Amino acid sequence: xxxxxxxxxxxxxxxxxxxxxxxxxxxxxxxxxxxxxxxxxxxxxxxxxxxxxxxxxxxxxxxxxxxxxxxxxxxxxxxxxxxxxxxxxxxxxxxxxxxxxxxxxxxxxxxxxxxxxxxxxxxxx
Numbered sequence: 541x542x543x544x545x546x547x548x549x550x551x552x553x554x555x556x557x558x559x560x561x562x563x564x565x566x567x568x569x570x571x572x573x574x575x576x577x578x579x580x581x582x583x584x585x586x587x588x589x590x591x592x593x594x595x596x597x598x599x600x601x602x603x604x605x606x607x608x609x610x611x612x613x614x615x616x617x618x619x620x621x622x623x624x625x626x627x628x629x630x631x632x633x634x635x636x637x638x639x640x641x642x643x644x645x646x647x648x649x650x651x652x653x654x655x656x657x658x659x660x661x662x663x664x665x
Contacts, residue, residue, distance in 0.1 A: 556595035556612065559584050559633075563602050570655050571662045573648050577616055577634045580645035583663040585630040590615045596633045600644060602651060609644040611635055617664055628663050 561584050563569045574581035582600060590596075592615055600609040617632025635641030649656060 556597045557588070557590070558597045558599070559586065560599040561601070563600070565603065566651065566655065569602065569648065570652055570658065573652065573656075573662070574617065574632050574634075574664055575649070575656060577632070579635040579637050579641045580648065581613065581616055581632050581634040582611075582644075582648075583617070583619075583628075583630055583632050585628045585663075587621070587629055590618060590631050592616065592618065596631070598633050602647060605647065605651075607647075609640065609647065611640055611644055613641070619664070630663065632664055 561572070561582060563572060572583040574583060582598065584596075584598065594615040596613050596615060598609075598611040598613055600611060602609070611633065613633040613635050615631045616634035619627050619630055619632075621629045623629065635644055
């Protein structure tokens with residue numbers, strides 16, 4: 541049967557973008573982590589345009605940790621090109637409330653430890 545013009549078209553659901561972020565040192569992790577988000581989150585430098593709420597599939601590698609953290613999150617922050625204070629262009633990916641998001645949040649906070657209470661500037665705030 542060939543395509544019938546009276547059949548309703550099925551909308552295509554865009555697939556989430558896949559980004560990877562490899563954090564090599566504690567200072568970089570501190571600068572990228574977003575503890576003010578309910579489930580934690582990570583700033584990912586990118587020049588690609590995104591909207592708040594876009595779904596992102598983030599593959600996170602943390603320093604010497606042999607595990608990779610696959611995170612199906614959503615864009616919760618956007619720093620545009622040319623932002624004040626020479627902030628890096630990119631997006632903040634909010635971790636999901638599921639096990640993968642919680643595992644990533646706990647691991648990041650375990651690595652950062654007392655540095656979480658620091659007042660040093662980050663990529664976002």
